[in-house]
Amino acid sequence: MGMTMTQKILAAHAGLETVVPGQLIEADLDIVLGNDVTTPVAINVFEEIGKQNVFDKSKVVIVPDHFSPNKDIQSATQCRRCRTFAAEKGIENYFELGEMGIEHALLPEKGLVTAGDLVIGADSHTCTYGALGAFSTGVGSTDMAAAMAGGKCWFKVPSAMLFRLHGKLNTYVSGKDLILHIIGKIGVDGALYKSMEFGGDGVASLTMDDRFTIANMAIEAGAKNGIFPVDEKTLEYIGAHSKKPYRVFEADADAVYDEVFDIDLSTIEQTVAFPHLPENTRTVEGLPEIKIDQVVIGSCTNGRIQDLRQAAEILKGRRVKKGVRLIVFPATQAIYLQAINEGLIQTFVEAGAAVSTPTCGPCLGGHMGILAAGERAVATTNRNFVGRMGHPESEVYLASPYVAAASAVLGRIAGTKEVLK
Amino acid sequence: MKVKGTVFKYGDNVDTDVIIPARYLNTSDPKELAAHCMEDIDTGFVSKVKTGDLIVGGKNFGCGSSREHAPIAIQASGVSCVIAESFARIFYRNAVNIGLPIVESPEAARAAAAGDTVSVDFTAGEIVNETKGETYRVPPFPEFMTKIIAAGGLVKALRAEENR
Numbered sequence: 226m227g228m229t230m231t232q233k234i235l236a237a238h239a240g241l242e243t244v245v246p247g248q249l250i251e252a253d254l255d256i257v258l259g260n261d262v263t264t265p266v267a268i269n270v271f272e273e274i275g276k277q278n279v280f281d282k283s284k285v286v287i288v289p290d291h292f293s294p295n296k297d298i299q300s301a302t303q304c305r306r307c308r309t310f311a312a313e314k315g316i317e318n319y320f321e322l323g324e325m326g327i328e329h330a331l332l333p334e335k336g337l338v339t340a341g342d343l344v345i346g347a348d349s350h351t352c353t354y355g356a357l358g359a360f361s362t363g364v365g366s367t368d369m370a371a372a373m374a375g376g377k378c379w380f381k382v383p384s385a386m387l388f389r390l391h392g393k394l395n396t397y398v399s400g401k402d403l404i405l406h407i408i409g410k411i412g413v414d415g416a417l418y419k420s421m422e423f424g425g426d427g428v429a430s431l432t433m434d435d436r437f438t439i440a441n442m443a444i445e446a447g448a449k450n451g452i453f454p455v456d457e458k459t460l461e462y463i464g465a466h467s468k469k470p471y472r473v474f475e476a477d478a479d480a481v482y483d484e485v486f487d488i489d490l491s492t493i494e495q496t497v498a499f500p501h502l503p504e505n506t507r508t509v510e511g512l513p514e515i516k517i518d519q520v521v522i523g524s525c526t527n528g529r530i531q532d533l534r535q536a537a538e539i540l541k542g543r544r545v546k547k548g549v550r551l552i553v554f555p556a557t558q559a560i561y562l563q564a565i566n567e568g569l570i571q572t573f574v575e576a577g578a579a580v581s582t583p584t585c586g587p588c589l590g591g592h593m594g595i596l597a598a599g600e601r602a603v604a605t606t607n608r609n610f611v612g613r614m615g616h617p618e619s620e621v622y623l624a625s626p627y628v629a630a631a632s633a634v635l636g637r638i639a640g641t642k643e644v645l646k
Numbered sequence: 647m648k649v650k651g652t653v654f655k656y657g658d659n660v661d662t663d664v665i666i667p668a669r670y671l672n673t674s675d676p677k678e679l680a681a682h683c684m685e686d687i688d689t690g691f692v693s694k695v696k697t698g699d700l701i702v703g704g705k706n707f708g709c710g711s712s713r714e715h716a717p718i719a720i721q722a723s724g725v726s727c728v729i730a731e732s733f734a735r736i737f738y739r740n741a742v743n744i745g746l747p748i749v750e751s752p753e754a755a756r757a758a759a760a761g762d763t764v765s766v767d768f769t770a771g772e773i774v775n776e777t778k779g780e781t782y783r784v785p786p787f788p789e790f791m792t793k794i795i796a797a798g799g800l801v802k803a804l805r806a807e808e809n810r
């Protein structure tokens with residue numbers, strides 16, 4: 226029986242010729258990741274395990290991004306715990322404020338993850354690196370601790386769903402619209418325990434930033450991972466960012482999939498997910514008037530340079546509607562700097578936006594943009610659960626940077642057509 | 647291994663943000679986390695839950711973030727077991743790793759109502775809804791899982807193994 230791309234990566238890391246869905250395997254890890262929320266818990270467990278050192282100082286990555294810059298005394302204490310642990314154990318990839326970014330934008334940018342890698346992270350959006358042709362998945366703090374100690378993790382080999390993409394997205398339609406469309410179609414548990422594998426001639430037309438956005442939200446369909454084949458664009462990205470050796474895995478021609486979906490990219494429209502689940506999707510065309518209080522552009526889903534360029538394209542020469550608060554947070558320091566050099570930050574400030582240093586901040590309702598009861602936000606983030614961005618009675622609508630920017634200008638949920646006409 | 651208690655019933659897609667909202671994640675103290683467990687969908691949960699009670703959910707229980715704080719908050723509030731139609735995979739892994747028993751049973755989950763008395767026998771693989779007088783079969787916990795749950799989590803189980 227042929228193997229999927231995911232199954233091949235898992236087999237290679239478990240030292241096996243073949244694996245089959247449902248098989249339990251123990252695999253070697255290339256990267257173990259944690260943030261300032263999950264790492265302190267993992268450190269407690271690591272201490273309980275009683276090992277002196279981490280398995281490999283170059284393979285553990287710790288990024289304090291959730292409540293940093295420190296939101297309050299308790300978060301400062303949590304971040305310090307990470308910092309001290311990293312220093313004591315000699316962890317090479319600890320990224321302090323000023324050199325950091327949101328973890329899932331940062332790791333590919335720093336070249337820490339490459340094609341064919343097997344990565345676990347104590348953060349559910351670790352699945353982002355599937356864009357690079359790596360297997361990556363979220364785990365909890367206990368798994369992170371055990372992995373830091375031994376460099377291994379057990380997995381149940383997943384079956385897969387194949388999404389065959391064809392053609393090209395229309396202008397002003399992005400990877401975010403595509404993944405929201407898919408989640409709307411299969412539901413938030415549509416890919417539970419499975420891999421979402423992408424393929425087809427349409428992949429070539431997607432930028433790397435689009436692929437990161439799409440793989441990032443695989444977890445929102447319940448998937449274990451999302452993964453893209455490696456092509457010229459992937460290799461170009463890897464070449465520009467990483468010196469690590471990489472390995473290209475391809476699904477077998479006779480790989481078995483639970484389901485195959487054919488998607489014509491030209492049919493995808495600007496899409497918004499309504500509260501309180503990412504599966505509640507509607508296309509922007511013909512929506513009733515939904516007034517908004519806040520717009521958030523950023524996060525590990527849509528805080529990359531392409532996202533900022535797209536938002537700036539809409540905001541250039543326009544102003545944020547009076548009474549609406551627009552917050553833009555570039556995902557990493559490098560992206561922030563590039564946005565400054567390209568004049569994007571000037572565009573944002575002139576439009577009336579608040580621009581923040583890289584942080585998870587508002588995305589998880591942590592700080593820097595919390596919603597009050599009854600308030601509504603359009604966000605380029607990935608979750609719109611009850612209370613995700615603040616008060617349990619607030620609402621979050623998920624959208625692309627284009628749609629978020631257009632909505633900021635009009636003060637209500639709107640597509641780019643309405644602004645550009 | 648057996649538990650018994652009163653059911654707190656919730657719907658589909660109970661996510662980790664409502665189990666423990668991110669605004670409380672600046673701590674990892676189980677007691678502090680338990681003090682805010684489920685508060686965004688059920689303000690009465692914390693005051694009403696008693697040691698041994700059960701949470702019953704629908705499909706995709708525990709979806710969302712990888713925060714281990716979610717099963718920790720549930721466990722620290724005294725809940726003895728979570729039954730659901732299905733679980734999100736990271737939550738499932740985390741629950742087992744910290745020693746919180748969880749059982750997938752669409753029949754038992756759908757039939758249970760808030761306030762029912764339910765018992766679960768993990769070794770025999772049996773859920774009994776005493777209020778409704780119904781019994782449901784589930785696969786018994788495999789041995790490795792029983793060991794982890796009995797020891798109170800993966801790490802404690804590993805240590806117990808080493809010290810033998």
Ligand code: SF4
Pocket residue numbers: 290291327328329348350524525526584585588589606607
């Ligand atoms: S930006 Fe949001 S989704 Fe991404 S890692 Fe941070 S909190 Fe999680």
